[in-house]
Amino acid sequence: MLSKNKIKLIQSLNRKKDRDESGLFLVEGNKMVEEALRSEYQIETLVCTSQFADQHPEIRLKAKEIIETDKDSLQKASLLQNPQEALAIIIQPEIETPELNLNAELCLALDFIQDPGNLGTILRIADWFGITTVICSENTVDVFNPKVVQASMGAIFRIKTGYINLESFLSKASKSQIPVYGTFMDGNNIYTESLTRNGIVILGNEGNGISDSISRLVNRRIAIPTFSTNPNKAESLNVAIAASICCSEFRRR
Amino acid sequence: MLSKNKIKLIQSLNRKKDRDESGLFLVEGNKMVEEALRSEYQIETLVCTSQFADQHPEIRLKAKEIIETDKDSLQKASLLQNPQEALAIIIQPEIETPELNLNAELCLALDFIQDPGNLGTILRIADWFGITTVICSENTVDVFNPKVVQASMGAIFRIKTGYINLESFLSKASKSQIPVYGTFMDGNNIYTESLTRNGIVILGNEGNGISDSISRLVNRRIAIPTFSTNPNKAESLNVAIAASICCSEFRRR
Known part of the structure; x- marks a missing residue:
């Protein structure tokens, strides 16, 4: 069940001010969420259909919170026209000045x-x-x-x-x-x-x-x-x- | 003065069916309209601010119809968020199968x-x-x-x-x-x-x-x-x- 507050949080991530305050960002779509699952990034909340959840058992290990819902609720929360079956709220990593070896790189x-x-x-x-x-x-x-x-x-x-x-x-x-x-x-x-x-x-x-x-x-x-x-x-x-x-x-x- | 009918026509050009029927298409923004003026394409209607008209005397020769209006009216007609000072309704050229010399080109x-x-x-x-x-x-x-x-x-x-x-x-x-x-x-x-x-x-x-x-x-x-x-x-x-x-x-x- 996707609460009104969660929908509000998801949509707030369209605004820089709100992203900065929460330290979160949004990823949408099956492929992008799969990329997030394979990455080192920490997933705060994963919202997906039960079908997506079944096909991706690894989400239990990777996401702090999993919300299974239907496509209509996903559509309500999504910033996209075609939200597919999954979106993820992800913790922004600390952005440090990258270490570079500019003599080689x-x-x-x-x-x-x-x-x-x-x-x-x-x-x-x-x-x-x-x-x-x-x-x-x-x-x-x-x-x-x-x-x-x-x-x-x-x-x-x-x-x-x-x-x-x-x-x-x-x-x-x-x-x-x-x-x-x-x-x-x-x-x-x-x-x-x-x-x-x-x-x-x-x-x-x-x-x-x-x-x-x-x-x-x-x-x-x-x-x-x-x-x-x-x-x-x-x-x-x-x-x-x-x-x-x-x-x-x-x-x- | 930009009539309601003209605004309707301009906005209809966002739809393929209406473009096909009218044989027209839409170009927006100062630079794009300047490109149209330099081209061989026939301009059916040019909608612009009086400032744009003053800066582009050649429009009298190139456009069949010129409508001077203010920025607010342009905004109402435009498909863009920032319509600038000009838009043009242009006659679609006959698209023939291009002649190609594929032995050289x-x-x-x-x-x-x-x-x-x-x-x-x-x-x-x-x-x-x-x-x-x-x-x-x-x-x-x-x-x-x-x-x-x-x-x-x-x-x-x-x-x-x-x-x-x-x-x-x-x-x-x-x-x-x-x-x-x-x-x-x-x-x-x-x-x-x-x-x-x-x-x-x-x-x-x-x-x-x-x-x-x-x-x-x-x-x-x-x-x-x-x-x-x-x-x-x-x-x-x-x-x-x-x-x-x-x-x-x-x-x-």
């Missing part, structure tokens, strides 16, 4: 990414390309926003994230001779530039690109060239698309 | 793409990479869906599209020795495969990938390899992300 740094769908997609891309850490500027959208979580398709459980002062982080990196990449219209062609196996790739805001204060800390300016021959030519790539092309170029050999 | 073929955001993003990617034709299966989402139009960021005005029987189109191409590429988990590594400058790249449905009947017509099976080392590893890339990596690989040299 490649990471992404996000400068004011605003759209939750973009952040989720970027996490999914990082996951695919074996990039384990995504650093976020303090004004980047909250990684526990339900739209980020859903768009990440489970990558949220595998990628390390941290919200930090990007300027001071990059400033330190740059002083230590770590390659700091950023994409700019007038950067060097990413297809011909020799790319290192380590360093930081900055992805900028959807409307404005990389901010001025961050641009100054980029020591390797790159560009994804267009192949359009149209006079009214293509003007930009979406940030997640740019991220995928960058990750692909850094990883391919 | 590369095109994309979409097999049952359902999400309008994905289709719009794929058009934007094609535009960036100088791919001028995107063939759609008959069950792919309508290119004049307002969400497709907005996500395309103007690419809709530059890319040729056509809805055709994909199976018979590919069957003919395959018989003429045209390379027909499709991505599969067990395909050849796209990073090491030698890719032709011409041919067809098929992108499959969001949930199910390329359908069986279409798979049989693929003569070059490729794969985008994952670099994830995680045991619960990344399972898939979004179709638009896969499209961007494919286009990037075909165009880079």
Whole structure:
């Protein structure tokens, strides 16, 4: 039985303020809940149909509280149009500044990414390309926003994230001779530039690109060239698309 | 003055049935309307603020009807949360089967793409990479869906599209020795495969990938390899992300 209070709690997790206060976040859908069950994350409450419960005996070990209910009640609680058979309220892990060995490792740094769908997609891309850490500027959208979580398709459980002062982080990196990449219209062609196996790739805001204060800390300016021959030519790539092309170029050999 | 009937017409363009009947589609936002003004498309009605009208004298030549109104009325008519200062009702061009020289040209073929955001993003990617034709299966989402139009960021005005029987189109191409590429988990590594400058790249449905009947017509099976080392590893890339990596690989040299 799903109480009114529980429904209220679930829906409150759509708001950052309420997520911050409760220290919880929401995961919806069978696949996403299965990912949560396989992860190290702690499940506070699992709400599911009895069929889902039967098919996933491991929930007894993993979830503190299990509420079996019918699809109609799930629909009432859900933030999704098609809530499927399960949702989970999960305890936010302590986000510490991830430990990085930037002499060997490649990471992404996000400068004011605003759209939750973009952040989720970027996490999914990082996951695919074996990039384990995504650093976020303090004004980047909250990684526990339900739209980020859903768009990440489970990558949220595998990628390390941290919200930090990007300027001071990059400033330190740059002083230590770590390659700091950023994409700019007038950067060097990413297809011909020799790319290192380590360093930081900055992805900028959807409307404005990389901010001025961050641009100054980029020591390797790159560009994804267009192949359009149209006079009214293509003007930009979406940030997640740019991220995928960058990750692909850094990883391919 | 924006009449109730006009508001009704604008909002009806959110429905495929009404778009088909009227032969019209909707474009919203300053940038998108500017793209429409630069294009060959015929503008039936332009609704804008007087400020927008003053800044764009060319609208007198391009739009059959101009309705100047205030932001509140625009908001009432708009399908967007932030309608900005202009929207345009545009006449759908005759969509003919695009003429293609597949011995020289590369095109994309979409097999049952359902999400309008994905289709719009794929058009934007094609535009960036100088791919001028995107063939759609008959069950792919309508290119004049307002969400497709907005996500395309103007690419809709530059890319040729056509809805055709994909199976018979590919069957003919395959018989003429045209390379027909499709991505599969067990395909050849796209990073090491030698890719032709011409041919067809098929992108499959969001949930199910390329359908069986279409798979049989693929003569070059490729794969985008994952670099994830995680045991619960990344399972898939979004179709638009896969499209961007494919286009990037075909165009880079």
